[in-house]
Amino acid sequence: MTATDAPGHLAIRGLTKRYGGFTAVDGLDLDVARGELLAFLGPSGCGKTTSLRMVAGLVPASGGRIVVGGRDLTDVPTHRRDMGLVFQSYALFPHLSVARNVAFGLEMRGIGRAEREARVREAIALVRLTGKEEHRPAQLSGGQQQRVALARALVIRPQILLLDEPLSNLDAKLRDEMRIEIREIQQRLGITAIFVTHDQVEALTMCDKVAVMNGGRLEQLGPPLDLYERPATPFVASFVGRINQFRARAAGGIVGLGEARITGAGPAEGPVEVMIRPHRIALRPASAPVEDAEGRLNTVAGTVARTTFAGDVLHYEVAVGDAMIGVEEATRSDAGPVAPGTPVRLSWRPDDTLLFAAVARDGRMRP
Amino acid sequence: MDERKPPLGLILLALPLLAFLLAPVLITIPISFSADPYLSFPPSGWSLRWYRAAFTGGAVLDVFATSVALGLVVTALSLLIALPAAMALVRLRWGWVSAIESFLTAPLLLPAIVLGLAILIVFAPLGLLATFPGLVAAHLVVTLPYALRILSTALAGAPLAAEEAAATLGASPLRVFWRVTLPAIRPGLAAAAALCFLVSFDEVVISLFLTGPRLSTLPVWMFHHVENEADPLVAAVSVLLIALTLVIVLVVDRTAGLSRTFVK
Ligand SMILES: Nc1ncnc2c1ncn2[C@@H]1O[C@H](COP(=O)(O)OP(=O)(O)OP(=O)(O)O)[C@@H](O)[C@H]1O
Ligand SMILES: [Mg+2]
Numbered sequence: 001m002t003a004t005d006a007p008g009h010l011a012i013r014g015l016t017k018r019y020g021g022f023t024a025v026d027g028l029d030l031d032v033a034r035g036e037l038l039a040f041l042g043p044s045g046c047g048k049t050t051s052l053r054m055v056a057g058l059v060p061a062s063g064g065r066i067v068v069g070g071r072d073l074t075d076v077p078t079h080r081r082d083m084g085l086v087f088q089s090y091a092l093f094p095h096l097s098v099a100r101n102v103a104f105g106l107e108m109r110g111i112g113r114a115e116r117e118a119r120v121r122e123a124i125a126l127v128r129l130t131g132k133e134e135h136r137p138a139q140l141s142g143g144q145q146q147r148v149a150l151a152r153a154l155v156i157r158p159q160i161l162l163l164d165e166p167l168s169n170l171d172a173k174l175r176d177e178m179r180i181e182i183r184e185i186q187q188r189l190g191i192t193a194i195f196v197t198h199d200q201v202e203a204l205t206m207c208d209k210v211a212v213m214n215g216g217r218l219e220q221l222g223p224p225l226d227l228y229e230r231p232a233t234p235f236v237a238s239f240v241g242r243i244n245q246f247r248a249r250a251a252g253g254i255v256g257l258g259e260a261r262i263t264g265a266g267p268a269e270g271p272v273e274v275m276i277r278p279h280r281i282a283l284r285p286a287s288a289p290v291e292d293a294e295g296r297l298n299t300v301a302g303t304v305a306r307t308t309f310a311g312d313v314l315h316y317e318v319a320v321g322d323a324m325i326g327v328e329e330a331t332r333s334d335a336g337p338v339a340p341g342t343p344v345r346l347s348w349r350p351d352d353t354l355l356f357a358a359v360a361r362d363g364r365m366r367p
Numbered sequence: 368m369d370e371r372k373p374p375l376g377l378i379l380l381a382l383p384l385l386a387f388l389l390a391p392v393l394i395t396i397p398i399s400f401s402a403d404p405y406l407s408f409p410p411s412g413w414s415l416r417w418y419r420a421a422f423t424g425g426a427v428l429d430v431f432a433t434s435v436a437l438g439l440v441v442t443a444l445s446l447l448i449a450l451p452a453a454m455a456l457v458r459l460r461w462g463w464v465s466a467i468e469s470f471l472t473a474p475l476l477l478p479a480i481v482l483g484l485a486i487l488i489v490f491a492p493l494g495l496l497a498t499f500p501g502l503v504a505a506h507l508v509v510t511l512p513y514a515l516r517i518l519s520t521a522l523a524g525a526p527l528a529a530e531e532a533a534a535t536l537g538a539s540p541l542r543v544f545w546r547v548t549l550p551a552i553r554p555g556l557a558a559a560a561a562l563c564f565l566v567s568f569d570e571v572v573i574s575l576f577l578t579g580p581r582l583s584t585l586p587v588w589m590f591h592h593v594e595n596e597a598d599p600l601v602a603a604v605s606v607l608l609i610a611l612t613l614v615i616v617l618v619v620d621r622t623a624g625l626s627r628t629f630v631k
Contacts, residue, residue, distance in 0.1 A: 079543075081535075095550040104536050104538075
């Protein structure tokens with residue numbers, strides 16, 4: 001892979017879409033480096049598809065620029081943008097066979113018959129549909145159609161590949177395989193790609209960078225690890241991974257939580273949102289010593305309210321003052337679940353305490 | 368096409384209705400094989416003389432040729448005009464689209480006799496009476512609304528996303544139309560073509576105003592013939608027309624699927 005060129009291979013500047021008075025995408029700014037896979041991650045209706053369609057030129061932008069390899073494509077029609085798009089709804093050609101669907105882009109590019117057939121065969125094999133070449137889309141399952149759409153976009157080796165939830169209709173096993181497959185193809189061909197998803201696991205596991213969107217705006221752009229460990233907003237913290245969230249008050253850098261005093265990175269004064277990932281909290285007997293060898297200096301006392309066994313992990317809900325804190329621990333063969341009603345001590349590292357200036361009102365743990 | 372069998376009760380109910388509707392049409396069949404020199408039922412003897420007369424008498428063949436040529440030209444022009452119009456109506460989504468559509472389909476609501484008179488008044492000073500272009504223009508007034516309706520419905524059901532996909536794969540708007548849109552609306556096109564042809568071929572009222580001794584259409588010629596002669600020749604011609612209509616309908620059914628195109 002080549003080094004990142006500046007600005008990115010794909011540069012999006014102030015991209016905006018308004019429908020009447022409603023702003024579906026609001027001033028999107030981001031760069032995707034050559035050969036990079038970027039995820040658009042966000043809840044339903046946050047503007048992911050709209051952004052992607054503007055990049056592909058299928059909906060006119062209300063404002064902003066789209067630049068690929070230094071060339072401004074904002075006013076270039078779709079068919080001259082050289083972008084592969086895998087549609088959320090597949091959008092296969094119903095009157096053409098699988099092979100003809102996949103061959104379509106190559107025909108449009110005037111590629112000779114021999115090469116065309118070889119590339120179509122290869123692309124169909126890639127998405128494991130060999131043997132289905134002569135089927136019509138209506139004769140395929142949803143997952144198979146999705147794979148035809150993928151093959152059709154990949155076979156043209158576009159400069160930019162846009163994927164709109166391309167795996168949403170596959171079963172878990174096939175989805176895992178296709179994730180690896182897409183990532184492998186994308187890296188091998190060095191394609192610059194945007195991958196739309198509302199599945200955070202998909203975004204975190206596959207992509208070089210993740211752009212978290214909410215209500216048409218970019219909340220945060222960064223590598224998966226940054227997003228998880230250093231979320232810029234409470235929205236990102238709660239959307240990427242599971243997290244406890246409750247409101248408290250900070251004074252002089254110390255946050256009061258029931259009887260306890262805890263510390264963390266964030267605003268030093270005023271009302272704050274305290275956010276802690278459930279598996280970063282250790283649950284110990286109330287009688288255990290307060291000192292902790294691993295630096296878990298934030299400590300609160302509470303009572304187990306609920307215990308749920310989920311195979312790999314145990315979920316606890318622990319009442320601390322009037323807040324309810326979720327804790328997740330790996331199951332062990334040498335210790336059973338802690339029964340509800342047991343007084344316990346929760347402790348975690350100050351670094352794992354995320355503090356944000358308080359905005360929304362929400363006192364419960366987010367899934 | 369749907370393979371379900373209708374319930375027996377429905378068939379029993381439909382059969383008499385069908386017989387009632389078809390009886391007058393079917394009665395022309397025995398009459399067409401009559402040996403009598405005048406229209407009567409039942410005929411006193413059987414022969415093929417009226418079919419022979421239809422094929423050898425110059426007048427029938429002339430007006431038949433005119434009607435076929437007229438039907439073909441009207442059909443071609445109807446599709447050529449209605450297709451872009453339907454594209455604009457369905458795809459551009461202007462606010463006043465439904466007003467345009469009502470305006471374009473209005474001729475269907477006017478009594479044909481009024482339409483015929485109006486066209487006569489407009490065409491007379493233009494020298495279009497009893498001319499082929501005049502007939503074409505008049506028939507277009509009637510066929511265009513049908514073509515527009517059917518093609519709009521077909522286009523509204525065309526896969527928009529597939530068209531967008533074709534564009535991302537490098538197809539220019541024209542190629543998107545040829546490669547994706549056109550195949551999707553092919554049944555609609557076939558239906559519109561068949562209907563335009565049949566409507567034009569069948570048109571009497573308006574044509575009555577526009578034809579003359581020099582130029583006539585088959586239905587108008589039949590109308591005048593019955594007035595003057597009352598021989599079974601028209602019955603023989605009618606049976607030939609029924610056969611032609613059936614052939615067209617069958618061809619549409621085989622190529623596009625009748626229930627798919629008409630029953631929407
Ligand atoms: N043609 C349109 N007219 C008006 N509003 C629209 C139009 N298209 C999209 N929107 C609105 O824009 C917002 C963003 O839609 P978009 O399809 O981009 O969401 P998304 O993030 O892709 O959601 P999902 O995950 O459900 O696919 C939605 O609120 C939607 O209602
Ligand atoms: Mg979407």
